[in-house]
Amino acid sequence: MKKFTKITSILLTAGLLINSFSAVARGAQVARGAQVKSVTDICVKQGLEIGKSTSGFKLESKKWIEDIQSTAMIFKHVKSGAKLIYLQNEDENKVFSINFRTPVNDNTGVNHIIEHSVLCGSEKYPVKDPFLTMAKQSLNTYINALTGTDFTMYPVASKNEKDFNNLMSVYLDAVFYPNITKDPRILKQEGWHYEVNSKTGELNYNGIVYNEMKGNYSSPQVILSNAINGSLFTDNSYSYESGGNPDNIPDLTYNKFIETYKKYYVPSNSSIYLYGKLDIENTLKFMDDNYLSKLKKTTVDSVIKLQKPFERKVEKTELYPVAKDADIKNMTYLSSNYMMNKVKGVEEVLGFQILQGILLNAEASPLKKALVDGGIGTNVYGSFNPSTQQPIFSIFASNANETDKYKFENIIDDTLKKIVKDGFDEELVNSVFTAVEFGLHTQNSDANRGMNYMANAMNSWNYDMSPTEYLEITPALNLIKSKISQGYFEKLIQKYLLDNKHKSLVVLKPSNGLNEKKEQSLKNKLAEYKASLSEIELAKIKKDTQELKKWQDAEDSKENSSKLPTLSRKDLNSKAEEIPTIEKLEGNIKVLSHPMFTDGIIYSNIYFDSSKVPQDQILYLKLLANVLGNVSTEKYDIMQLSNKMMKDTGGISFNSTAFKNDTSTNGYAPKMIVSVNAMNSTLPKAYELLDEIMNHSKFDDKKRMKDLIKMVRTNYESMFVNGGNSLAMERTLSYLSDSGKYSDLGYLPYYDFICDLDDNFDTKFEKTVKNLNSVRNIVFNKEGLVVSYTGDEKNYAKFTDSLNSFGKKIEDKKFPRQEYKFDFSKKNEAFVIPSQVQYVVKAGSLKSAGYKYNGKMKVIENILNSDYLWKELRVKGGAYGGAMNFTKEDVLFYSYRDPNLKETLNTFDEAVKFLRNFKADEKEMTNYIIGTIGSMDGLTGPYDKGAIGDNMYFSGTTKEDIQKLRDEALSTTQEDIKNFADILEVVIKQNLYCVVGSESKVNANSDLFDRIIVPIKNSK
Template identity: 35%
Template sequence: MSHPAFELVRDEAIAEINSQARLYRHKKTGAEVLSLINDDENKVFGITFKTPPEDANGIAHILEHSVLCGSRKYPVKKPFVELLKGSMHTFLNAMTYPDKTAYPVASQNLKDFYNLVDVYLDAVLFPIISEDTFEQEGWHYELDSADAPLVYKGVVFNEMKGVYSSPDSVMHTQSQNALYPDTTYGKSSGGDPKVIPDLTYAQFKRFHETYYHPSNARVVFSGDDAPEKRLDILDAYFDQFDRIAVDAEVKLQPRWNAPRAVSGTYAGTIDSEKRRDGMVSVNWMLDEPDGREETLSHGMLSYLLAGNSAAPLRKKLNESGLGEGVLGGGISTYLRQPMAGVGLKGIDPSNAEKVEALILDTLRDLAETGFSDEQIDAAINMFEFNLRENNTGSTPRGMSYMFTAMGPWLHGGDPLAQLSFEEALASVKAKAKGEHFKNEIRRLFLDNPHRVTSTLEADPEQGAREAQAEVDKLAAVRAGLDNEAIQSVVARTERLKALQEAVDKPEDLAKIPTLSRDDLERDIRTIPTDESAIDAARFFYHDLATIGILYLDVGFDVTVLDSEQLPYMPLFGRALLQTGTSKEDFVSLTQRIGRTTGGVAQHRALATRSEDGQTAAWFFLSGKAVADKFGDMLDIMSDVLLDARLSNKERFRQMALEEKAGFEARLVPGGNGIVDTRIKAALTEASWVAEQMSGVSYHEFLKGLIERIDSDWASVEAVLVSIREKLFNRGAMVINLTADADLLDRAKSELGQFVGKLPGGKFERATWRQSSFAAHEGLIIPAQVNYVGKGANLKALGIQLTASASVVLRHLNTTYLWDKVRVQGGAYGGSSRFDLSSGNFSFLSYRDPNLLKTLEAYDGAAKALRAGIGEQDLTRSIIGVIGDLDRPEFADAKGYSAMWRILNGTTDAVRQQRRDEVLATSAADFEAMAAAVEAVAEKGRIVVLGGEAAITAANAERDGLLKVQKVV
């Protein structure tokens, strides 16, 4: 297809993604455009700029935040938030990488999609990016009065304080920076909090002028929208620019002729008796991959080495007894010169050299012996299955195509080469059982001297030392200010706060494009579901197009277990798939799963049932396979359910250590979720169960369990056996199948044989004894930021709300909480959550420099809600909630969702009622929610996860408000 403003460079069909791919170059500016034409209703647009930072001041990251804070066409404070509030987007965000910044959006609604594209193009090409925005999103000095302490504020500044509070993130940053010391990859693109305050507004503006230009842009469209209109939209913007030369090349890191080592520390605690605070990672820089075949080979080699618990390198590390969990284990392809790395965390720092030696020795052994045919067959099958299924989960497929193409495209390569795979897959399969992977281990690792061994260990004084260094630095700055300068900072602080609190003009807000209520579907989207029985088990079937794949969920009711058995469930589920059986060890079992299926996995699901308030608690074993392998998959499921080797003490101990290390790694990146779970654990039974299986209580259980595995394994094994005997019962079982109709009869016959192997018996629901919690808790971790939560069960407080609450909270989250907690408070995020079925409500903040101020903001929410809402804002919030309800799902997710709604009591009638309530939201619902959050302010339960200094200071000011517990 020709277009007067664009030169058609390539036009070819890519069968693997069912797309016609057209590559264009904008004649006037040189902007490059990849237009993927397919039948995907989930339409995707993304514009990406090469943005190589020169140092660690966070400039690219801060700019990513800032361009979405108002533009020429949309001169409001937060158009991004207006879109979050009132768009039916299926994706809306922006991402900073070490060498690029990407702005992708997606929507199923064509009008909404065009709205998103227009706002994003105006944002990146014509942003306002005032000094106020720079200070708000990046950093600024804040001084509330002439005698107040000078402090740093800024959203990215505090976000990166959170990142640098995560030991895993510190390790990755240290390793990457050391591996690429002479290129942009040797800088922290997110920003180092110690360096961010060195960034000036002039540098910030110049960075945008330099890199945010069509001549430096790569654009992707994908979906079923009109291909000619895509080019019209782009040309309307690009035509306003002339071509310029942009020097954004990511230069190649010169190679070394000898390995190097780097060491560092992180803010953490030390157990003087049993040192487990160290981390070590061995990392390599690789050459640019030569086409799709090499990237596919890299991925398959990563899987063979460490891609699952039975992979030889991961297995060696786990079984070494040197650490608690594996770090990395693969080749990262998002850098021009890829980075590979693997290591261990939870080690005694004195054992770092032993871990390094173990990694290198294992690679040498594998370079000699290679991988077994079973290992290679499993890897090939898993990769081929995933490539053909093309299931990207909650990510729109078009976004996956965008980032797949972007790898080589960004650096002058062919964007289409990575989107096809048939020829590359055939070539790798032909080589796989020869010398190929043995040679690759030698080439990429053993004969590659560009290697860094990176070590970290905890420093219990580091957090306090860094906090004091910041105080001293600010004190020095303050000491250098005369009275006039101090008053200037105070005035600047007041001015910024006033701007943050100011309301946008209605006429400017009206410029943000939106849908109308008439654009919304009134009826819910239903999923075909037939219910019957197979033996004593409930059977759900969903007739959906699945390209010949059968998706199966086998569920068991967890309410048969005793209270004391619940914390074992995460490890019990892993043990089923990772301990082997009486007939095969776990390596053989893992390879068998890989050879014959698209994967078998386990998980748990919890909810409060809508109709009766009872707990729905289920354990699921899920798998997917093509028709001729479905029986093989059922045989695997039978073996793991009935014959898993629960006596495998050493493997179970390894998994317990991994679980503990995994929880500790989630503390900083997932702190708000941990707080949310802890708050609600005291409110409802289902939430209490979640705390036992995934919260701070679970972490405490793991610490004790690891000791009992060594001292009293027999009692631990007895619990595991008891769980199996109680849980796997045909009378407390559901089977959920999603597949094409022509596969059903054969599948039902095979399922009948499968169910017949499982024991029957009486099904009895246990009575759980819930543990109690302090009224308010302060959970201490070594971090520079906090996660502040407050919540209550509204039903217990006598408050009944409707589904309209979701509209009210969407407005609250995108206005009052966004402004108070994020914009003015400097936290990375602030939100509220409400579950209509349970009645649980919570306020939460993320990477928050504050504590008591944030609680004050929560307690002021009622006043904000009583201020009311305009019709335009109300409509936008309704649209946003409907967009959430109608988010697209692939066939497997649709089948699972339909089944889970039945189990938790959310019938289609209930769903329709809730949708009607959302659409009918009015001012009265805002008043009802105001009364509810007022009750939370008065009677809510507080949980804070954060640094010791912040929690201690809060207790000093609020008379010991928080009961303190050290988590790590």
């Protein structure tokens, strides 16, 4: 299921890479080099000449951009005033988006709600949810809508030209002729409405965006971000929450809603983005004939007003919710924040993003080191957000003490002054630059790069700069490099940080039971309001609620549904894509080679058999994956190691996981996956560094180990609050199988283990070191070793040279395979977190019920998600989302940011009834199948394709198996869907579920659970 997303920050691709330069680089890249002439020829043949008009669009400029291997053509629609950029290249994945500049002046989330609402039917496509319908019956590779701090985007993408045109038509009609102007029920559904609980009689708020933002406001990071904006901006749009504050969303009136839509959703305020290999003349003609030529140019006041610079620092304190009995010691967030008064141009933006990497993102970063050494928090990091007109640079310390706030500030100031005086370490700067240059090789590698380029274009275009400003990085990077010796970065520090008076110190403190207090306050407020209503007014609310639900329940007429553009079966490729996988033997090491173009990057995954690790040491195996690469080695201290990783690799990572495989013991194969990526020229050094990390890492630095364990604990606690869905899913699947139990070890059991190590660190340190060394000795062995190579075929020989040298350093010891025994007595649990919403999961085992997975289940998945769960959970229930999916062995239902609990479990159960009553004619079945094939053919780049090929090998899946699933999906009939009801009923009656949610909601339904757990532990 596709979902709406609220965007708060979109960074330049290079900046993203700087922010995560130690992460694994992934994806595909369009072949480079031989495009310039062909693109130019196409432009000439199509008559696209600068200064001339085509279908009402005047071509204002055209140029080749080497960094993104595209020709950028900038147009202006003369009659309507719409702006358009087309990035022409050979990418088959075509992207369209229409974007609007949408500043805000309150916290009602009006633009966010409009973003949802315009996709709820339009003049040409008068169904209630064309967005969902197109998602379920098209070959789209991307379909979504995004709200930012001062913009709204409506992007779609597809590799199929007919499908691309269909999607573009639906989106253009949605934004210019939506049903919202004549149907107030859409605002009630997508935004908010009053609702009387039929059982308790209580008056409540409900609505999709309302519940989405209640989920958002359970996150300390979201609350902190809003507090920072509020501290630095007081006079303009950025002082407000564009997504909407749940306390203020109910203040939005229908008149304000429509007034805001009419003000901003006009061509003169739009920026249209096109990307990929498409017929530009026909595309321009379609937009002109059907939409833009019918709309007049208007004057729109959407300019983002500049915040007047402050004369002195601002200090602000905010609260975030934690459990009523949680220990709040060392739970404060500190942030020092600087507003840049209009950073201009790609050079300064890129320069500041690189500066952030130098200051804070590496272990050798001087500001990070100073704060860590000063005992400020457990995790220090930075953020530079250029996707606003006045960018913000922030320095954070989490799990800190409020009493250290001025010490935090003083360390920052003293360190920055010292850097300006003494300069940066040359090795650190060079390492960061190498990481950035590696990023330039991978910035086109994301399979959905067309979307990434749009984000970069909007970062400048939205503020009336050229949309190509942030697409040309190499010239700016070279200019920065030429200025380093002249103190380039030191001058940035002086200008934008030390001399900057427009800054703030924001403290985010934990507050015990804050959610519960807010819930009670809201309950009292609504009860008081209900008491003030006359019987007639209360009856009207009840009637409105009933009418809304009746409207939501009603099916679209076949006449209206048929107006949506569709594909046919002849548009489908009946053959599944084959992943090139060649099994080889190199020096007694099994190699899975995936030859494909990667522009000189080599992606390599090394799979060590971890099934020999004793059960009582599995959690140490997971700790080993966390600490490797983050502790000193015999040859390098942690600072040197950090620099080497940036300089010689595109990322080295370790991950303990397991592949499902019916031929393996207990049906799964535990592995330690080591991913090492590098340019072909630096691969030998990358493998040498990997040997040093694997075989010579030292775990005896008590301070470093304690800091790492504390950081892991902190990250898990953040994950439980922000990613409750993952916790609920993993725990529910752990009720079903040994493989589910093994996977779940990485969640709550591992967190409990880390908390124990943290709380009893001194007494357990020696045992921890001993176990880490023991596990390393067992895992990093040749027996069962498999290595995968994804890269250009011409570079394979270079890879094998490095692999053979590396292989000689791997031990070849023999250890017995372990048989793990798990306890399945615990089930149906609830986890209480500081949240205002729930994450509800229910699952069952196909395998234990005696059924086998087949491709028809993918079609059932599409039908249940789009026609049943979307309506019941999101549209009627108010949850932000929910879905179901099949794995090879299991069925999984889930909801997220859900105001309900028991009702959602009932909804999952009622899926059986829905399938039994399912009806669809041939055209409807064709549409379901088209959408299913679209989901099976998602965008994948080289790294992803290599990983898929590896997974097929370890799971025992053949290309014939993949084709069989596709054939089964293509042959699915209505009867297949109805017949599956009996199977689903058997599986659902296993009655296995888990909920992560608010204390009040969980306790109100306590009879459903065998255990109620508060997962986040108090620190000692």
